[in-house]
Amino acid sequence: MPDPPTVSTEKFSTEEYAARIGAVRSTMRDRGLAALCLVGPENIYYLLGLNHQGYFAFTLLVLPLDGPPLLVTRAMERATIAAQAPTAAHLTFGDGEEPAVAAERAVRQATGAGDRVGIERGSMFLPVSVWDRLRRDVDDVEWVEGSGVVEAVRAVKSPAEIELVRQAAAISDRAVQAGLAVAGSGVTDRRIAATVYAELLLTGSEHPGFPPLIRSGGALLHEHVTGPLDHVLSAADCLFLELSASVGRYHAPLSRMLHVEPVPTGIDRAAELAIEGLEAVRAALRPGAVAGDVYAAWQQVIDTGLGHSRYRRHHCGYLVGIGFPPSWVGGGAVVGLRDGGDLVIREGMVFHVLSWILGQLPVDYVVSDTVVVTASGGELLTATPRGPTVVR
Numbered sequence: 001m002p003d004p005p006t007v008s009t010e011k012f013s014t015e016e017y018a019a020r021i022g023a024v025r026s027t028m029r030d031r032g033l034a035a036l037c038l039v040g041p042e043n044i045y046y047l048l049g050l051n052h053q054g055y056f057a058f059t060l061l062v063l064p065l066d067g068p069p070l071l072v073t074r075a076m077e078r079a080t081i082a083a084q085a086p087t088a089a090h091l092t093f094g095d096g097e098e099p100a101v102a103a104e105r106a107v108r109q110a111t112g113a114g115d116r117v118g119i120e121r122g123s124m125f126l127p128v129s130v131w132d133r134l135r136r137d138v139d140d141v142e143w144v145e146g147s148g149v150v151e152a153v154r155a156v157k158s159p160a161e162i163e164l165v166r167q168a169a170a171i172s173d174r175a176v177q178a179g180l181a182v183a184g185s186g187v188t189d190r191r192i193a194a195t196v197y198a199e200l201l202l203t204g205s206e207h208p209g210f211p212p213l214i215r216s217g218g219a220l221l222h223e224h225v226t227g228p229l230d231h232v233l234s235a236a237d238c239l240f241l242e243l244s245a246s247v248g249r250y251h252a253p254l255s256r257m258l259h260v261e262p263v264p265t266g267i268d269r270a271a272e273l274a275i276e277g278l279e280a281v282r283a284a285l286r287p288g289a290v291a292g293d294v295y296a297a298w299q300q301v302i303d304t305g306l307g308h309s310r311y312r313r314h315h316c317g318y319l320v321g322i323g324f325p326p327s328w329v330g331g332g333a334v335v336g337l338r339d340g341g342d343l344v345i346r347e348g349m350v351f352h353v354l355s356w357i358l359g360q361l362p363v364d365y366v367v368s369d370t371v372v373v374t375a376s377g378g379e380l381l382t383a384t385p386r387g388p389t390v391v392r
Contacts, residue, residue, distance in 0.1 A: 011160075011164065011248040013160075016160060017049065020046060020153065021047055024047065024063065024149060024150055024153055027152065033065070033116050033117065033118045033146070034110070034116055034141075035062055035064045035065070035111050035117050035118070036146050036149060036150075037118065037120065037146060038060070038063065038120055038150060039060055039119075039123050040330055041055040041059070041324035042330040043150040043330075044071075045322055047061065047063065047150065048061065048071065048088055050071070050081070050085045051084060051248075052077070054077050054080065055125065055324055057073070058072070058073075058074075058127060058130060059125070060072040060073075060130075062106045064110040067110075068089050070091060070106040070109060071090050072092070072099070072106050073092060074092065074093060075092035075093060075095075076095075078090065089109075091106050091109075099130055100130045100133035104133070104134060104137050107138050107141070108138065111138075112141075113141070114141070115141045115142070116141070116142045116144060117143055117146075118149060119131070119143060119144075122145070122147035122148070147333075151330075151335070154322065155319055155335070155346070156347070156348040157350055158348070162348065162350070162372055164247045164248045165247075165250045165251075165321065165350055165372065166381055167247040167250075168246060168247040169370050169381035171199075171245035172243060172244050172245045172382055173382055173383055173384045175199040175203075175205075175243055175245060176196070176243060178195050178198075179195055179241050180256065180384075181195075182195045183239050183258050184260065184391045185233055185234055185237075185261075185391075187232070187233050189215065189216055189231045189239075190229035192239070192241075193214050193226070193229055196241070200245055205246050205247060206246050206247070207325075208243070208246040209324050209326070209328040209329075210323065210328045211226055212241065212242070213225070213240070214227070214229070214239070215227060215239075216231050216237055216238060216239045216240065220240050220364060220366075234260065235260055236259075236260060236261075237260045238260070238264075240255065241255060241257075242368070244323075251320055251322075251370075252320070252381055252382060253320060253328060253352045253370060254368055255367065255368040256386070257364075257365060257366055257388075259390050261390060263390050264362065264363040265362050266363050267365070268388065270361045270362070270365035271365050271386070273301070273302065273365070274355045274356070274365045274367045275386050275387070277316070277355035277357075278367055281294055281337065281353045282353065282371055282378040282380060283377060283378065284297040284298075284378075285345055285353075285377060285378035286373070286378070287345060287347045287373060287375065288344065289345040290343065290344055291338060291341030291344075292339060294337045295315065295340075296339070298337075298355065299312075311357070313354075314336070315341075317336065317352055317353035317371075318334050318335055318351065319336075319351060320370065345373055347374060347375050349372070350373070351371050351373070351378075352368060352369075352370055353369055353371045353378075354368040355367055355368065370382045
């Protein structure tokens with residue numbers, strides 16, 4: 001069979017990919033790693049540009065300190081790998097073969113006895129069966145935790161990456177606004193969802209890492225649920241929309257609420273406080289700040305507005321960027337703006353900032369936006385109006 005044609009789908013220059021690999025290898029040297037084994041789709045995409053849906057099957061990138069990366073996938077992905085990741089040595093396994101066998105071959109090609117090898121044990125994409133066999137059969141190396149090595153590098157976005165986030169933000173805004181525009185009494189969540197999906201796809205988004213979260217009625221607190229889509233909006237109902245477009249796998253989430261008349265008592269005050277909290281986070285997102293202090297800035301606004309200090313959230317934002325299903329932040333830990341968090345804020349980081357006030361006022365109110373950290377502070381990238389949206 002002839003080799004498949006090479007079709008470039010890169011959104012970044014060869015030089016940028018080389019710089020990314022160089023930065024990861026620098027960290028590897030600092031940690032004494034001879035190789036780094038990566039299974040997270042976001043990290044593999046970041047280093048090689050592999051953008052497909054085949055990550056549901058075991059995929060492994062072995063990055064040695066020197067020489068080409070080694071990429072392990074199902075054999076049927078040959079054409080995709082040749083087109084999207086031609087710089088990697090491609091090792092395959094058939095559908096009737098154990099992926100761990102190909103993984104072992106790749107590790108042995110990249111390492112020698114006594115080497116220190118990092119592996120992403122914290123990723124949901126590392127099957128226990130593969131990890132158990134690697135530890136058993138490749139027992140002449142020192143296995144160490146490798147989670148977070150690439151994430152630390154890709155936390156700061158390049159200008160080319162930020163441009164993709166900006167494009168995603170513009171599409172996210174359009175999709176939310178389209179959903180809000182079609183909503184009203186007698187309209188089903190399904191119709192709103194259809195409008196949102198169409199707007200995403202027709203204006204330039206690929207499938208996002210997380211589906212749009214569209215829910216109404218009593219489902220507001222079900223934070224990762226969409227639907228039931230056949231719910232019909234009625235008088236005094238509320239609608240929640242949280243979504244992100246994806247451009248080149250880069251995401252820019254936002255959330256908004258809509259109320260069907262009659263307007264709930266206290267909505268203006270609830271919106272004012274939530275927006276004030278969002279602004280406090282934006283203002284605090286400056287290079288050199290610490291995540292815990294950013295959270296504290298949000299908490300102070302909320303405590304003052306509520307008149308007590310009993311309300312707490314698990315975070316008021318988190319790092320966002322590259323995302324593959326099942327999320328727009330990756331299949332590992334969520335790096336959030338948390339109480340006591342020690343993440344140092346750096347220029348070029350991108351956050352989904354959330355200011356949600358639930359169960360504290362006569363009416364709940366949530367608002368969130370995507371913010372990029374600049375030299376002078378946080379810049380809001382999503383721009384849909386944040387005040388109350390009320391329809392008949």
